[in-house]
Amino acid sequence: GAVVSQHPSWVICKSGTSVKIECRSLDFQATTMFWYRQFPKQSLMLMATSNEGSKATYEQGVEKDKFLINHASLTLSTLTVTSAHPEDSSFYICSARGGLAGRANTGELFFGEGSRLTVL
Amino acid sequence: AQSVSQHNHHVILSEAASLELGCNYSYGGTVNLFWYVQYPGQHLQLLLKYFSGDPLVKGIKGFEAEFIKSKFSFNLRKPSVQWSDTAEYFCAVRGNTPLVFGKGTRLSVIA
Numbered sequence: 001g002a003v004v005s006q007h008p009s010w011v012i013c014k015s016g017t018s019v020k021i022e023c024r025s026l027d028f029q030a031t032t033m034f035w036y037r038q039f040p041k042q043s044l045m046l047m048a049t050s051n052e053g054s055k056a057t058y059e060q061g062v063e064k065d066k067f068l069i070n071h072a073s074l075t076l077s078t079l080t081v082t083s084a085h086p087e088d089s090s091f092y093i094c095s096a097r098g099g100l101a102g103r104a105n106t107g108e109l110f111f112g113e114g115s116r117l118t119v120l
Numbered sequence: 121a122q123s124v125s126q127h128n129h130h131v132i133l134s135e136a137a138s139l140e141l142g143c144n145y146s147y148g149g150t151v152n153l154f155w156y157v158q159y160p161g162q163h164l165q166l167l168l169k170y171f172s173g174d175p176l177v178k179g180i181k182g183f184e185a186e187f188i189k190s191k192f193s194f195n196l197r198k199p200s201v202q203w204s205d206t207a208e209y210f211c212a213v214r215g216n217t218p219l220v221f222g223k224g225t226r227l228s229v230i231a
Contacts, residue, residue, distance in 0.1 A: 004163070034218060041129075043223040044210070093164070109219060111156075111164035 002028045004096050006112035013084055014120055020080045021115045023094030029074035030096035034109065035067075038091040047092075050077050084119040091116050122147035122215040126222035133201050133229050141196040141225050143185075143211030153194040154212040154219070155185055164210065170194065181205070203229045 003026040013019050023033060032051050036044040048064075050056040050071035058064045066088075068080040077096075081088055095109040127142040145151065155167040168179025175187040185196045194211060206229045211222040 036221075041223070043124075044221040046218055046220070049218055095164075108154075108166050108169065113163045 002026075002096070002110040004030075004094065004110045004112040006092075006094055006115050008115060009113055010116045010118075012118045012120065015085055016083055018080055018082045019084055019117060020078055021092055021094075021117075023077045023079070023096070023112050025075045025096045025110070028096075028110075030077070031074065032097045033071055033077040034095045034097070035069060035077075035079050036093045036095065038093060038114075044093060047079075081117065084117070086119045089117055089119045122151070122213055122217060122220050124211055124213050124220055124222035126209075126211050126225050128225045129223070130226045130228070133227070135203055135229055135231055136200045139196070139198040139201045139205070139227070141209055141211075141227070143194045143196065143222060145192050145194065145211075145213040147192075147213065147215040149215050152214040153185075153187060154214075155179065155183070155194075155196050156210045156212060156221075158208045158210070158224075160207065167196070167209075201227070201229050203231060205229050 005024045007022045034049050035047045037047050038044045046059050047062045048056045048058045048069050050069045052071050052074050056069035071077040091114050093114040095111045097109050123146045125144045153170040156164045157167045158164045167183050168177045170177045170187045178184045183198050187194050208224045208226050210224045212219045
């Protein structure tokens with residue numbers, strides 16, 4: 001199956017600093033990537049949808065100036081949490097959708113392992 | 121807007137017991153339905169999906185789910201669980217928006 005990798009898997013930072021999380025599709029081209037946020041015992045909440053080469057589409061209530069998303073290539077999307085605060089501490093998960101070589105896009109999402117952000 | 125409800129937060133079963141996890145969604149149009157599983161320390165991965173056709177869908181590892189349109193439900197079932205099925209299970213729906221997830225159900229299988 002398709003592999004999506006996130007880095008770092010765990011990051012601790014001081015309040016006010018910025019943190020970048022990378023999401024890579026390792027063996028397929030991801031035309032669309034999604035960034036989710038998951039609080040403890042809560043569902044995955046979609047933050048934004050990013051399409052390669054265009055601006056991300058943010059869900060209602062998500063600050064686009066705080067959560068910067070870049071999808072510069074078909075295999076890499078980045079989420080930068082700017083001026084992080086303790087309330088930004090969460091589990092951030094990316095997923096990708098795209099066609100595998102020789103296979104039609106079935107609409108299935110492939111998920112990264114998630115990145116746990118702790119802001120002190 | 122669509123939403124997904126998973127009724128059970130935590131289910132504890134003995135090995136070989138039968139499993140049914142509930143999932144209901146709210147959306148009046150055509151939907152795609154998914155069950156994802158997250159084993160401890162691992163990525164979310166797809167168990168099964170329904171797009172159209174036979175409403176009884178078979179997935180990996182002996183799981184199946186039945187789409188009942190009149191009940192807006194897509195319950196996950198397995199006739200006999202194993203210890204290795206211990207995981208978090210998420211139901212997800214896609215209607216006119218990107219994928220929306222339920223809160224998840226934690227399944228603990230004990231020997």
